[in-house]
Amino acid sequence: MKEIYLPEEDSFFLSEILEKELLRLSNEKSEIKVLEIGCGSGIQLETIKKAGIKKQNIFSCDINSQAVKHCKKLGFNSIKSNLFEKIKGKFDIITFNPPYLPENKFDKEKDTTGGKTGSEIINKFLKQSKSHLTKNGKIVLLVSSHTKKINLGKYKKRLLGKKKLFFEELRVWELK
Numbered sequence: 089m090k091e092i093y094l095p096e097e098d099s100f101f102l103s104e105i106l107e108k109e110l111l112r113l114s115n116e117k118s119e120i121k122v123l124e125i126g127c128g129s130g131i132q133l134e135t136i137k138k139a140g141i142k143k144q145n146i147f148s149c150d151i152n153s154q155a156v157k158h159c160k161k162l163g164f165n166s167i168k169s170n171l172f173e174k175i176k177g178k179f180d181i182i183t184f185n186p187p188y189l190p191e192n193k194f195d196k197e198k199d200t201t202g203g204k205t206g207s208e209i210i211n212k213f214l215k216q217s218k219s220h221l222t223k224n225g226k227i228v229l230l231v232s233s234h235t236k237k238i239n240l241g242k243y244k245k246r247l248l249g250k251k252k253l254f255f256e257e258l259r260v261w262e263l264k
């Protein structure tokens with residue numbers, strides 16, 4: 089049985105930024121549909137709810153069925169899906185705290201490592217996201233200074249926040 093990723097610094101940092109972004113957006117638009125890819129423990133889903141997004145407008149998935157089961161128990165709409173494989177529809181916000189670290193011999197965990205450069209899953213995510221964003225929709229994505237070779241394609245990035253940790257800097261980008 090695969091364990092659920094417990095909230096770490098990256099989770100708390102994304103949560104902080106996501107809440108601010110959602111509160112700001114709620115002033116501009118009444119109904120906001122949000123999708124989280126890789127919901128894990130549900131920390132971001134709780135944040136999204138706390139920011140005033142209606143539960144019926146919060147959607148999530150994880151590749152780990154234990155995480156899906158857990159988030160469903162918390163009352164969230166969650167399905168098992170490899171990125172957007174099973175996701176239908178468009179969203180105003182798509183958020184992801186992805187596996188972003190380059191793989192090494194000590195760490196090959198699916199929760200944290202995104203292949204050799206750290207960006208393998210992120211790049212697939214960015215490609216697939218395009219067809220799931222509403223007209224003014226945006227991505228709120230956490231990355232690390234260790235994540236190399238992110239392929240932004242036509243997305244424009246804006247830095248929403250950064251945080252220095254002991255061995256890396258976390259960054260949260262808005263991508264449109």
Ligand SMILES: C[S@@+](CC[C@H](N)C(=O)[O-])C[C@H]1O[C@@H](n2cnc3c(N)ncnc32)[C@H](O)[C@@H]1O
Pocket residue numbers: 093094095096098099102125126127128129130131132149150151152155169170171185186187198199200209
């Ligand atoms: C770093 S954890 C983040 C968990 C939680 N969102 C948080 O902020 O604490 C990454 C999550 O993404 C999930 N994940 C990894 N690859 C995935 C994929 N291809 N499709 C969907 N979820 C994936 C993992 O199972 C894990 O729950």
